[in-house]
């Protein structure tokens with residue numbers, strides 16, 4: 001197993017009180033990992049540390065052997081932040097949003113093909129030419145996910161990808177993420193819903209008291225306080 005993401009001895013607080021404290025985490029290539037836990041437990045904060053949007057007060061985050069702040073590490077991650085449905089008011093097409101996720105180093109010469117593949121992966125092939133602000137909130141969220149998927153980056157991090165997306169489409173997205181992990185990507189999804197990922201994920205990480213711990217699939221169903 002090769003470590004794709006490693007956090008060691010992490011501590012981070014927005015003010016004086018730490019949100020994350022003494023956290024260790026490791027995700028390997030080829031794994032699909034669900035990160036869950038109560039609202040406000042620090043899941044999005046942990047993700048922002050991994051994608052290099054925040055720096056830890058203490059400890060290290062390493063992505064594919066490089067510090068998370070290293071531009072190469074950042075470019076290796078396809079990141080879909082938590083959605084704000086309906087908030088994408090840019091006068092750009094869906095295709096342009098997705099293409100903005102293509103980064104040097106991870107996208108081959110098939111640039112148009114890469115965008116088409118990512119659009120198909122989220123079921124937006126027919127809407128590529130539409131302006132994003134004309135899309136529904138769920139469709140906008142799918143465009144953001146396609147932006148993370150485009151170019152086959154080796155680390156995928158999606159913060160609540162199924163929230164706001166219609167139920168009928170969810171298994172399609174979950175299957176796509178499983179395929180990406182099987183092809184060798186490290187995939188981390190924040191999710192509160194065991195139904196979405198239970199059958200396909202390799203591990204479930206539960207966040208509480210500033211740390212994460214592995215929980216079993218059965219335990220995931222019985223957790224009382226995972227923000228559902």
Ligand code: ADP
Pocket residue numbers: 014019037038039040041042043044045046
């Ligand atoms: P989760 O993703 O598990 O809901 P977050 O990482 O969003 O948790 O938030 C963890 C804690 O940090 C919460 O108490 C939240 O209010 C606080 N927090 C999150 N973002 C900020 C911010 N930008 N400034 C100050 N406090 C924040």
